[in-house]
Amino acid sequence: MKKIRILIIGVVMLLPGVVYSQDSTAIRLADHIAGKMKDSLSLTNDQRNQVYNINMYIHNQKTSARQLYANPDTLRYRMQRIENERDSLYRGVIPDSTFLIYRQKKRFLISAN
Numbered sequence: 001m002k003k004i005r006i007l008i009i010g011v012v013m014l015l016p017g018v019v020y021s022q023d024s025t026a027i028r029l030a031d032h033i034a035g036k037m038k039d040s041l042s043l044t045n046d047q048r049n050q051v052y053n054i055n056m057y058i059h060n061q062k063t064s065a066r067q068l069y070a071n072p073d074t075l076r077y078r079m080q081r082i083e084n085e086r087d088s089l090y091r092g093v094i095p096d097s098t099f100l101i102y103r104q105k106k107r108f109l110i111s112a113n
Helices: 002-041 045-068 072-091 096-109
Strands: none
Touching: 002 045, 002 096, 045 072, 072 096
């Protein structure tokens, strides 16, 4: 019984670290993507911040979908729908002339590298 309590306490203590590391990973990725877009597309700081917020919104949408859908096919469909929103959300932030450049460089800009 004592071992079980110690195990539960240990798991509870480690859990916030796991959740925090997932959030910090999303924050780093959103920041990285926004930074690359700012540099490559010559965005203003305000536009960069809006791109960052869009990336965090997409991350939150994906996290919610993972919690709601257990079926892999349904989850894949929802993830694709969420990713397909990315361009329409960016279109409201990025000027039309720059948006064409974004579309050409999209694969490079949206990657984690």
